[in-house]
Amino acid sequence: MRASDLPSFADLPAVEGMPHGCAWGLFDKNGQRDNLGTLNLLTPEVVLQAKEEIQTGESVSVNWQLDKVHTPGFGRKATEHRFIDLKPAGGHPVHDDELHINTQSGSQWDGFKHYGHGASDCYYNGLKHADVMTSTDNGIHHWNDRGGIVGRGVLLDYVRYAEGKGISYEVMSRHQITVDALEEMAKEQGTELRSGDIFIVRSGFTKWYNSASQEDRNAKISAGRTEIAWTGVEGSLKSAEWLWNHHFSAVAGDCISFEQWPFNKDCRLHEYQLAFWGSPIGEIWDLEKLAKVCEEKKRWSFFFTSCPLNVTGGVASPPNALCIF
Secondary structure: OOHHHOOOOOOOOOOOOOOOOOOOOOOOEOOEOOOOHHHHHOOHHHHHHHHHHOOOOOEEEOOOOOOOOOOOOOOOOOOEEEEEEOHHHHOOOOEEEEEEOOOOOOOEEEOOOOOOEOOOOEOHHHOEHHHOOOOOOOOOHHHHHOOOEEEEEEEEEHHHHHHHHOOOOOOOOOOEEOHHHHHHHHHHHOOOOOOOOEEEEEOOHHHHHHHOOHHHHHHHHOOOHHHOOEOEEOOOHHHHHHHHHHOOOEEEEOOOOOEOEOOEOOEOHHHHHHHHHOOOEEEOOOOHHHHHHHHHHOOOEEEEEEOOOOOOOOOEEOOOEEEEO
């Protein structure tokens, strides 16, 4: 589907029993239930246009080490890595290794089974909460089946912007990045925002984490839900409308959630993006080297590729993402 075929936020058709802004059924085709949401905007034409971003052949990974967050928030399990020495059994020097990960504990894509709409108890395209564990609908394997996530990525660097504007903020506070700031960032960077873009915002979380003590990390990440806070895009109807009308294929950031925490009670971008639109959200991405390379090149757009885990019915995945200049 082309972005030009989509209605504006104001003109989204009503979905019975759901708030305005719900796009269920919009991407269904030939009577088949859709499982890709805004990833449908990554058409071959969009990808071919994105390849023009490859000019020097340099690539930057935005995948943080899987075990970087030693004490993840919300009681999630930290990554466990175990070596298995097979030499005692067969005599030849051989090793395997095993990983145990919570896909929400480090660099990740939130899939469409991760966060639902509270009032309806449903996820993207009406999947009921009670059916999540048994249904393959909304599983991340659908992203793999379509060929992954490939297109044009753009970075808006709020750390750079705030420093230039003399804006002082603590990343581990409920500081909100407004639509006005996003637009001004894009203008100052000279970054054109296009439909189908993978839209990435740097708030400075990984920069803070790398320099913080483990005691400070624990206090500001792993404390109770009411005691923690962090920076993110403002969770508001204005933000939701702006994001939809730009028709991004996906969004991402370096903080624990794309929007600020705690969420706004009257508008949660997670509900709009994941539950209403089927728009992937990337979180806890390592954007430090990417920001440095963009600054050096004075170019904040690039070719982007991501191959999530091929797990049937999966909820989320490490991004396995590269940005290519």
